Amino acid sequence: MIDNKGLLIVISGPSAVGKGTICKELFKRNIENLELSISATTRNPRPNEINGVNYHFIDKESFGKMVEHGEFLEYAQVYDNYYGTPKKYVIDKINQGKDVILEIDIQGAKQVRQNYKDGIFIFIMPPSFKELKSRIMKRGTEAQKDIDKRMKCAYEEIEQAKYYNYIVINDDLHNAVEKIYCIIKAEKCRLSRYHIDLSEFKEEL
Incomplete structure (x- = not known):
């Protein structure tokens, strides 16, 4: 018997690595039962939100x-x-059999790791x-000093990759999305998700 609970898939990495673009492409595949986590915020809604x-x-x-x-x-x-x-929102979705994608920064992922041990963490x-x-x-929105600061932060963030379950190198968008898709499929086949009952097999012997 298989455990029909969904997965929490945390996708994280340094700024400008392409997390958002990867998630958008992943959802274009219309994967069954895959949903994006919805955050709470205290800011006011923007037009059309x-x-x-x-x-x-x-x-x-x-x-x-x-x-x-x-x-x-x-x-x-x-x-x-x-x-x-x-x-509660995330756990309810998981209990309904939904696989929830959470795209988040390094510090947020660290908190999630402390609060939900069964998450699948992809760097x-x-x-x-x-x-x-x-x-x-290429963004053209930051001064050189800000770029240097971001690069220093990126170095420190990449040091945190050792705490994740998987690393996906975003050298090619299609390949990166395909690898994450394969990770999700493989996680569905984990032995821990199956409750094997041999009684019916014994009756056949």
Whole structure:
């Protein structure tokens, strides 16, 4: 008998490594039962954003109470607002048999690892530091000092890759997406997901 619970797949890596693009391409495959986690935030909705679709929009008081009660898999403050992954939302989806993708930064992934031991943690690695720097520079939105700071942070973040289950090098988008798809399929076949009952086989002997 197979365990029909879904998986929590955490996709993380340094800034500009291509996490978001990989996730978008993964969902284009229309993989059965695969869903993207929806974060909670205290910021106001932007035009065309829908509560429960883009984010769970809540006030700061409610967010603070959720933090006190341990209701987030992870959370962080970004400028004047808070963002977090509601634990109940994710666990409910997993119990319904959904595989939940959580695209998140290194610090957030660390919190999730502490709060949900059964997660599948995939680290997206750049093909080289030179290529990562090139991707950051192509954005054209940051000064040289900010680029240097990002590169230093990237080095420190990549040191955390040893705490993940898998490493996927994003040297080619199609190949990176295919590897993550294969990881999900392989995780479905783990022995721990099966409860083997030999009684019926004994009756045949």
